Amino acid sequence: MPDSFSSRPDSSSGGPPPWPKTVVIQQRSYGWIAVLLLALLLASSLLNVILLLVIAAEQADPTAPIEVYVSGDQSSDAKIAILEVSGAIMPPYTERWLKTIETIQEDEDVKGVILHIDSPGGLVADSHQIYHALNELREKTGKSIDVSMARIAASGGYYIAMGAGPEGQIYAEPTTWTGSIGVILNRFDISELAEKIGVDSEPLVTGKFKDTLNPFREITEDERELWAEILDDAFGQFKQVIVDGRENLDAEKVAELATGQVYTSRQAEENGLIDEIGFRDDAIAGLSKKLGLDDPQVVTYQHPLSLLEILGGSAQSAAEVSPLQTLLEASVPRAMYFCGWNAGMQ
Numbered sequence: 001m002p003d004s005f006s007s008r009p010d011s012s013s014g015g016p017p018p019w020p021k022t023v024v025i026q027q028r029s030y031g032w033i034a035v036l037l038l039a040l041l042l043a044s045s046l047l048n049v050i051l052l053l054v055i056a057a058e059q060a061d062p063t064a065p066i067e068v069y070v071s072g073d074q075s076s077d078a079k080i081a082i083l084e085v086s087g088a089i090m091p092p093y094t095e096r097w098l099k100t101i102e103t104i105q106e107d108e109d110v111k112g113v114i115l116h117i118d119s120p121g122g123l124v125a126d127s128h129q130i131y132h133a134l135n136e137l138r139e140k141t142g143k144s145i146d147v148s149m150a151r152i153a154a155s156g157g158y159y160i161a162m163g164a165g166p167e168g169q170i171y172a173e174p175t176t177w178t179g180s181i182g183v184i185l186n187r188f189d190i191s192e193l194a195e196k197i198g199v200d201s202e203p204l205v206t207g208k209f210k211d212t213l214n215p216f217r218e219i220t221e222d223e224r225e226l227w228a229e230i231l232d233d234a235f236g237q238f239k240q241v242i243v244d245g246r247e248n249l250d251a252e253k254v255a256e257l258a259t260g261q262v263y264t265s266r267q268a269e270e271n272g273l274i275d276e277i278g279f280r281d282d283a284i285a286g287l288s289k290k291l292g293l294d295d296p297q298v299v300t301y302q303h304p305l306s307l308l309e310i311l312g313g314s315a316q317s318a319a320e321v322s323p324l325q326t327l328l329e330a331s332v333p334r335a336m337y338f339c340g341w342n343a344g345m346q
Contacts, residue, residue: 064099064303064304065096065099065100065103065301065302065303066301066302066303066304067103067299067300067301068299068300068301068302069297069298069299070082070298070299070300071284071297071298072295072296072297072298073295073296073297074297076293076295076296076297077109078109078111078291078293078296078297079107079109079110079111079296079297079298079299080110080111080112080113080114080284080287080288080291080293080296080297080298080299081104081107081110081112081113081114081299081300081301082113082114082116082280082284082298082299082300082301083097083100083101083104083113083114083115083116083300083301084116084118084300084301085097085115085116085117085118085119085130085157085160086116086117086118086119086150087118087119088119088120088121088122088338089119089121089122089123089126089127089130089156089157089160089337090122090123090126091126094122094123094126094129094130096303097130097133098129098130098133100301100303101130101133101134101137102133103301104137104143105136105137105140105141105143110143110299111143111144111291111293111296112143112144112145112146112287112288112290112291112293113137113143113144113145113146114145114146114147114148114280114283114284114287115134115145115146115147115148115160115161115163115164116147116148116150116280116283117147117148117149117150117153117157117160117161118149118150118151118152118153118157119152119153119154119156119157119160120152120154120155120156120157120180120338120339121154121155121156121157121158121159121180121336121337121338121339122156122336122337122338123156123336123337124156124183124234124336124337126156127156127159127160127337128159128237130160130163131159131160131162131163131241132163133163134160134163134164135163135165137163138163138164138165144167144168144287144290144291145163145164145165145168146164146168146169146170146171146283146286146287146290147161147164147168147169147170147171147283148171148172148278148279148280148282148283149161149170149171149172149173149176149178149265149274150173150176150280151173151175151176151177152176152177152178152339153172153176153177153178154177154178154179154180154262154339155180155181155182155336155337155338155339156336156337156338157178157339158178158179158180158181158242158273159238159241159337161245162241162242162244162245162246163245164245165245166244166245166246166247168245169275169276169283169286169287169290170273170274170275170276171274171275171276171277171278171279171280171282171283171286172265172268172269172274172276172277172278173265173277173278173279174265174266174277175264175265176264176265176268177262177263177264177265177339178262178263178265178268178273178274179257179261179262179263179267179268179273180260180261180262180338180339181238181239181242181254181257181258181259181260182235182238182258182259182260182337183231183234183235183238183336183337184336184338185227185230185231185336187213187215187219188215189215189218189219190215190216191215191216191217191218194216199216200216201214201216201217208222209222209223209226212226212227213227234337235258238258238337239251239254239255239258242254242258246272246273248272249272249273253271253272257271257273262339265277284298
């Protein structure tokens with residue numbers, strides 16, 4: 001008689017149903033998953049802590065300048081400060097230059113300033129902020145400001161040079177490009193392209209000028225007149241600061257020169273836009289002589305990189321590299337004192 005526990009009846013023979021098959025559940029260790037989740041949790045917490053530290057560091061003053069010795073008698077109490085303005089005049093650099101001007105203003109040992117410019121210009125507002133701060137520096141402290149132009153000191157670069165005042169001496173290197181007196185505001189018209197690919201823009205606005213400069217349609221005559229008035233206002237301001245800053249140039253002469261063209265240093269000297277062709281050392285020597293200083297200590301200023309800049313590997317703040325902010329700001333009108341057609345392309 002067969003063992004009922006070792007054999008299974010055949011259901012096809014009319015006997016009882018077969019025994020259910022034994023299901024073997026393999027025991028697996030999920031401990032590594034718990035370890036991984038814990039590691040991810042700790043990493044997330046660590047990143048949050050780092051982010052808080054970065055934000056705290058940014059809340060501190062990343063614009064604070066550090067004085068750096070350049071030349072001259074280090075034991076001398078008298079200093080000549082070099083204010084370096086290089087690159088496009090726009091955030092985040094504007095705040096650093098303004099902070100440096102403030103530091104120079106508060107240092108009683110600084111007797112004079114060399115404004116060393118290597119810039120194609122930048123935003124209208126930022127250029128005027130620096131110009132205004134330089135005027136205040138001269139008026140409140142009596143410190144003399146002379147200008148040394150390097151490769152290029154055009155448009156907004158020339159605008160801030162007027163912060164030296166009518167008594168300031170302007171030097172330009174033999175190969176300097178300067179001038180480019182004017183205002184630019186970019187506008188692109190992609191309406192034909194949009195029509196070809198089937199894109200239509202219908203913004204909901206509260207006034208006819210709310211979506212002015214919309215690149216998906218042609219600009220209207222009313223809009224042209226509106227922006228012409230805005231640009232003319234900024235243009236008139238530019239010309240006036242030159243009249244105020246150059247004793248040898250009157251309004252008529254400035255208007256004649258303000259065609260937007262770039263001038264070589266030779267052309268600039270012939271037209272009274274600069275005083276002398278020379279290098280930064282010539283400007284330092286000239287200012288020292290004007291101030292009656294034999295061998296003053298010459299200093300400049302550096303700005304330490306913030307944590308965001310170090311972690312990001314660039315000189316841009318987190319806000320600048322944000323894709324969302326870049327997208328939102330792409331269509332913001334930017335009137336600029338800039339030497340070039342692609343001003344505002346960031």
